[in-house]
Amino acid sequence: MKANFTSILLGLFFFSFANAQDLSYARKIIEKLCSKDFAGRGYVNEGDKKAANYIREEFTQLKLAPMGERYFQYFGFPVVSYPARVFLNADDNELMPGEDFIINPGCPSISGNFKVIRLDSTMVDNNNEYKKWFKKNLKSYFLIVDELKGKKFINQARADAILKNEVKAKGLIFDKQENLVWGVSMGFEPYPIIYVKKGLLNRLTLKIKLTVDATLTIHGTQNVIGYIKGSVQPDSFLVVSAHYDHLGMMGNESIFPGANDNASGIAMMLDLARHYKENPPEMSVVFIGFAAEEAGLIGSLFFTENPLIPLKKISLVVNLDLMATGDKGLTAVNGSVYPDLFSLLQTCNSKGNYLPEIAPRGKAMNSDHYHFSEKNVPALFFYLRGEYHQYHDVGDTYKAITLSKYNEAFGLIRDFMNARMKLYY
Numbered sequence: 001m002k003a004n005f006t007s008i009l010l011g012l013f014f015f016s017f018a019n020a021q022d023l024s025y026a027r028k029i030i031e032k033l034c035s036k037d038f039a040g041r042g043y044v045n046e047g048d049k050k051a052a053n054y055i056r057e058e059f060t061q062l063k064l065a066p067m068g069e070r071y072f073q074y075f076g077f078p079v080v081s082y083p084a085r086v087f088l089n090a091d092d093n094e095l096m097p098g099e100d101f102i103i104n105p106g107c108p109s110i111s112g113n114f115k116v117i118r119l120d121s122t123m124v125d126n127n128n129e130y131k132k133w134f135k136k137n138l139k140s141y142f143l144i145v146d147e148l149k150g151k152k153f154i155n156q157a158r159a160d161a162i163l164k165n166e167v168k169a170k171g172l173i174f175d176k177q178e179n180l181v182w183g184v185s186m187g188f189e190p191y192p193i194i195y196v197k198k199g200l201l202n203r204l205t206l207k208i209k210l211t212v213d214a215t216l217t218i219h220g221t222q223n224v225i226g227y228i229k230g231s232v233q234p235d236s237f238l239v240v241s242a243h244y245d246h247l248g249m250m251g252n253e254s255i256f257p258g259a260n261d262n263a264s265g266i267a268m269m270l271d272l273a274r275h276y277k278e279n280p281p282e283m284s285v286v287f288i289g290f291a292a293e294e295a296g297l298i299g300s301l302f303f304t305e306n307p308l309i310p311l312k313k314i315s316l317v318v319n320l321d322l323m324a325t326g327d328k329g330l331t332a333v334n335g336s337v338y339p340d341l342f343s344l345l346q347t348c349n350s351k352g353n354y355l356p357e358i359a360p361r362g363k364a365m366n367s368d369h370y371h372f373s374e375k376n377v378p379a380l381f382f383y384l385r386g387e388y389h390q391y392h393d394v395g396d397t398y399k400a401i402t403l404s405k406y407n408e409a410f411g412l413i414r415d416f417m418n419a420r421m422k423l424y425y
């Protein structure tokens with residue numbers, strides 16, 4: 001297209017305004033999604049529902065065109081949640097849920113006082129000792145395993161065998177944990193496992209008092225989907241996705257806010273929606289806030305099996321998950337599966353001088369891009385890397401994140417999407 005001088009000047013003028021990302025908008029979104037009211041966007045106090053409603057409100061304000069029923073695509077899945085008590089006392093010291101200990105995702109309900117035995121490597125390694133020891137009736141016991149030492153001689157499968165077939169103890173305690181990393185489960189585990197932070201139990205711990213109230217429900221939830229119609233090729237689609245769910249609450253006190261994972265991805269997705277609303281894209285751009293990612297990529301599985309647009313019309317999925325850092329650069333999962341897309345991404349990065357390093361990774365079932373690429377839709381998952389160690393724990397808070405390379409990552413992703421749209425000419 002030929003442009004005269006005035007329109008170039010006007011273009012430059014608008015460029016400086018309309019192409020800007022909005023860090024304060026992103027911060028506002030993240031702070032809101034991490035607030036107490038949203039209960040970690042999980043399965044206690046309707047956390048995920050509140051988050052979905054909030055994203056729908058933003059879509060409405062941005063005047064995105066709705067997909068599904070007023071932006072919602074409904075589905076259900078089984079999930080174990082902990083809306084009431086999760087309580088642990090070791091000897092007579094109360095431990096804080098989330099801070100001092102976590103339970104295994106899918107931990108069944110349990111309540112009572114239990115004796116504990118520290119599992120020693122000689123009890124497992126030495127055959128005679130082992131047999132003698134396992135003759136004991138341990139039905140009212142928890143076995144304690146040192147995590148560091150334990151890793152060498154006991155793993156989950158071995159623990160399963162010991163607890164189910166050989167000892168029939170009540171449950172297991174992994175002691176001396178460095179990080180308390182939690183998750184979401186769609187079903188009950190056979191017995192409770194408690195992970196206790198380093199330095200809180202001693203060798204002489206004799207008894208625990210434990211209460212866990214667990215519920216298994218079929219949880220109704222929804223993907224949140226809006227789009228902007230393309231100005232040149234409305235029937236070709238780019239998808240920007242981010243999951244809005246997180247782990248929720250472990251009992252009625254302990255919240256997992258999920259600032260980096262993945263309020264940050266939702267904020268960038270909304271910011272990109274705001275950007276493309278002001279700068280109409282040539283292809284249609286669909287924005288999807290996925291539910292139930294932490295439970296096993298359920299929202300994206302449901303969407304790809306019940307797509308609201310034909311999957312073969314999607315030329316690119318950009319999935320954003322963990323976007324709050326970036327000092328060490330960005331990783332593109334599926335980058336080595338789609339070398340052409342990856343080199344386009346690298347070109348955009350060097351042209352804009354955005355991030356210190358762009359690294360490719362192979363296929364991985366670790367976020368919502370996965371079910372797209374499995375169905376032959378080109379899909380990349382971007383996450384930022386930096387000095388940030390809060391992952392699936394109570395410390396992943398709004399206050400802890402820096403968003404140090406948010407502007408750069410936004411610029412890179414915008415340029416990459418624009419370049420991808422240009423490839424069609």
Ligand SMILES: [Zn+2]
Pocket residue numbers: 243261262293321322367
């Ligand atoms: Zn995530």
